[in-house]
Amino acid sequence: MSAFLNDLGRAAMLIIGMVWQVGWSLVLGFAISALLQTLVSKQGMQKALGRNGPKEIILATLAGAASSSCSYASAAVSRTLFKRGAALVPSLAFLFASTNLVIELGVVLLLLMGWQFMAGEWIGGVVLIGILALLVKLTYPAQLVEAARRFPEAGGHGHDHGAMAEAPGSVWQKLGRRETWVHASHSFVMDWRMLWKDIVLGFVIAGILGAFVPDGVWQFLFVKGASPWIQVPANALLGPIVAMLSFVCSIGNVPMAAILWGSGVSFGGVLAFLFADLIVLPLLDVYRRTYGWKMAAYIGGVFYATMVIAALIMDLAFNGLGWIPARNPHAAAMMAHFSINYTFVLNLLFGLVAVGALVLAKRNPMRMAPRHCCGGGRAKLPAMDEHAHHHH
Template identity: 35%
Template sequence: MTEVGLNTSVIEDIGGRKMGVIEIYMMSSQVSGIVLATGSLREVAQFVAEWAWDIWWALVLGFTISGAIQAYVSQERMVELLGGRGFREIGLGSFFGFLSSSCSFAAIATTRTIFKKGASPEASLAAFQFASTNLVIEIGLVMWILLGWQFVVADFLGGVFLIFLFAVITKYLIPNSWFESARDHPDETGGGMQMDTILSLLLRVPKRLLSSFSPRSPSTTTSSHEHKHTHEHHHEAHTEHNQMPSRIGWRYAFRRAIHEWKMVWSDIIVGFVIAGFIAAYVPQSTWTQLFALAPQGTFAWVALGSLIGVIVGIVTFICSVANVPFALVLWSAGIPFGGVLSFIFADLIVPQIVNIYRKYYGLRMAITLFVSIFLVAFVSGILIHYLFVGLNLVPQATTGGAVSGTYTLVLNVLFTPLFLAQVYVTYIEPRRGSYSVSA
């Protein structure tokens, strides 16, 4: 037997090759790393599966309601109502945004269309664009389930703050000539991001609602023949689609709901996976140390949390509904209440969306929108934090949503057939040659 010292001890592997202790240690470390990685990946899958299960029924319900509402809309009429720069137009822009799609990319495309057709910056870029991504039904349902009702209320009130602050900036701080240049800027998407073509579901306003407002006169650039043709076209479209709850009307609404899914499913999956990886791989202590750079409870702590929320919202590249699972990760890790809201509000300045701003409106307006939204998301988070602290409505960090496991099971069982019916109406029924109403 060969004698060796402690540090050069050897053992013989199955093949007869001698391995030193250091080599054995390195191999064992690699094996341990693989086991740990496998365990972490299992945690990621568990996080994603649990979140998906918890919010499945809410997504189906939210997209169904959104599809049904959008079956009633007239985008041209909406533009006529949003030309002014006062509170009325801001309120209408927010309301129409609330009724629209939750997809951030769809929202900025629709905003671009109504802005370039004459809607004011306050009603379009501030009110409509923000409300259509952060104040829609489905994101409220998901926040209620994962975070709790307090966050739903905070998201709504914080959204009001943000829209008001953004409208002040667009009306009083940004020169009107910049907006005119943005309207005249040629589209640089080159057809690759023609959202209006992708979205045949640009918002339409209920006719009975519109009848209560005084319409503006038609544009002088539109001939009477064109105006008549447009009116007849929309009359036929509404006659065909808006006989709710007729069978054709519901089929049309179901297809709009599936169209919503097609636009956001990838964002939702990416958001869940990113949140899952961060929850599994980033230690809680890392976030705790980051949020503890300022003494807890001080203004500096709240401001730092809101700043971190905005920055993380930008660099994580996820948007709208997909932000909520990651917001839960941040909230559980100790970010201030307002920081969660600032994170959610930052979904309109992720890099790919800012690049679309550049293509739609030019570099100057893209930078202006980025700086403005960054600022108002930061400030709104601070304001809503202190408002809820003053009202004693800030929940415990361990508080989750309001739907128990039993109710989640029942609701998922009830809403899954509805989703399957929407899939059938959208993809299977047209192949049989019946009800060929397109979304």
């Protein structure tokens, strides 16, 4: 019993430590995302994504990188783009970019795992989109795409999580208006409301697994000690399956990825695990309800193949460049270390930013509407005009 309580204490300290290490970076990322959501017109973006050409894919990638990192929220936006006429590849490219190229995910990876994983995630995100575009082009199911676009969805839809109604003026002029900051504060609060359960779940799962599962289990599962010719492909194939069964959002995957890396999983296997938040079982069910089961199966298959191939390419490239970081078997213990340092100062500073956004949103309430993304609940729409939005 004492051993169990000791492990439980270690898990709790590990969870608290991970939240402490990355808290300020989450606030920074969501603040930047909220401003970009406020300043960038989604309507203009949708009109520009009607083809599967390079220009449209690049635009969708940039738009995704500027959006929220919640895989469930990203799926809702991607669905809106696709149903309103965006081509398939830009719609899916947006999905990959919004969960792999966002600022907050890169910063969390930098803090917990090193710059190599941050670079691997961001460069790998671009590689993912390139492979996805090629695979869809080679296998394009025209009839399936049209059927998916017309597919009658059961139940309610999430509302557009998008930009403020178009206001005249340059970006700098918009930044000088109070309503811009009010709208951004609501986007900030909404992102947190959508994401907090996924992030907490990710930290809790990682903390429990880090404390209770011996490294030997992961080493056996991911065939540590086998020839690289066996381990690297096996890890790339297995990484997405482990992620698929963990039900965790993109940022929530990072602490678990750090534990896998410290346990001896290959660089590509860890990246494959990180890439795979878009094929967790609840999201596959969302695709089924949104597009029909045939299109959901197609998306799941293409995504899995894309993730495995991209992970293998990144493993080979980073090994060739000598960019594989040293393993840290004590990563879990380091996450539970506290001191008065730059992390303390940054958490204090960005804690004030978060409080400021919450206060601004509370003092400027918007019309209430139900939210069906990331666990439901009711959230305030960041609408500058109450009548500009309706729940469809």
